[in-house]
Amino acid sequence: MARVSVEHNLGDLVSDLSRIPVDAVTQGAKVVKKDTREGRNIARRFARSSAGPHGKSYYKRITDEASGLEGEYGPTAVKGENYVGAGWRSGENTDLPRSADIIGPKLAKDVGEMVDSLFWPSGDR
Amino acid sequence: MTAPALDERDHFDAIKAALPAALDGHVYRGEVPGDTKGTDPAGELPDWWVQVHIERRYVESSASGRTSRSGWRVILRAVDNLPGNVLNTVSQVAAIEGTRLTIDGTESTPLVYDPPTDGDLKHDDGRFSAATGCTYAL
Numbered sequence: 305m306a307r308v309s310v311e312h313n314l315g316d317l318v319s320d321l322s323r324i325p326v327d328a329v330t331q332g333a334k335v336v337k338k339d340t341r342e343g344r345n346i347a348r349r350f351a352r353s354s355a356g357p358h359g360k361s362y363y364k365r366i367t368d369e370a371s372g373l374e375g376e377y378g379p380t381a382v383k384g385e386n387y388v389g390a391g392w393r394s395g396e397n398t399d400l401p402r403s404a405d406i407i408g409p410k411l412a413k414d415v416g417e418m419v420d421s422l423f424w425p426s427g428d429r
Numbered sequence: 430m431t432a433p434a435l436d437e438r439d440h441f442d443a444i445k446a447a448l449p450a451a452l453d454g455h456v457y458r459g460e461v462p463g464d465t466k467g468t469d470p471a472g473e474l475p476d477w478w479v480q481v482h483i484e485r486r487y488v489e490s491s492a493s494g495r496t497s498r499s500g501w502r503v504i505l506r507a508v509d510n511l512p513g514n515v516l517n518t519v520s521q522v523a524a525i526e527g528t529r530l531t532i533d534g535t536e537s538t539p540l541v542y543d544p545p546t547d548g549d550l551k552h553d554d555g556r557f558s559a560a561t562g563c564t565y566a567l
Contacts, residue, residue, distance in 0.1 A: 378546070390554075391553050391554035391558075392461075392480055392506060392508050392553050392554055392556070392558055393464060393554055395482060396482040396504045396506070396545060396560070397547070398482075398484060398502065398504070398545070400546055401486075401502060401543070401545065401546075402484075402486075402487070405486050405487040405488075405500070406487055409489055
């Protein structure tokens with residue numbers, strides 16, 4: 305009669321679970337870096353589309369920087385108070401908030417997918 | 430189903446009504462009367478005012494691409510000759526946080542504090558200004 309013998313222990317599970325904190329940091333850093341760059345790109349597109357004749361190069365000031373699980377993007381220097389386009393006469397500049405409206409949910413989704421993937425290291429479900 | 434209340438003028442009316450009565454007559458959207466660079470340069474610029482900026486805000490839609498909610502952002506900027514007055518006006522304007530607006534028969538979500546990145550007190554084209562802001566959905 306055929307016999308099936310199964311032998312297993314919790315070693316593999318322990319090994320997988322031990323890797324989760326380590327992978328969470330490395331994978332998380334990749335997500336943050338990618339989405340910070342994407343946020344910068346979105347903000348730049350808004351800046352270019354709303355630029356007047358004196359602000360054609362302003363979008364280049366918007367840069368990004370990511371380190372570990374933190375990232376930020378925005379203009380590298382505060383706009384001068386007497387620049388054309390600054391001030392109450394020119395209305396509000398919402399390049400950054402509008403980009404945050406888009407990249408915020410995307411970042412949340414990407415982080416969720418990354419965390420989910422940590423529990424399936426081989427990719428099998 | 431289309432998102433309700435898409436006319437910004439209706440939003441402006443509701444926001445004005447929600448602001449403290451002390452600000453009546455000093456709240457503007459778009460141009461300020463007396464602005465020499467605007468389309469209505471006649472008259473004098475007010476001593477102080479609150480400028481309201483309203484814009485539609487991106488909200489993720491359903492998988493079918495439709496949404497029954499519309500997202501909004503409002504920025505309120507106080508402009509005055511004296512920095513202390515600017516800060517006092519911003520404090521009064523901040524009272525709008527947490528209120529619900531009724532626009533076109535639809536009640537909004539409570540206004541959530543979301544200030545602009547350049548809202549700190551600063552010199553502003555011959556005056557001083559500071560801003561606060563909120564987001565909400567209908």
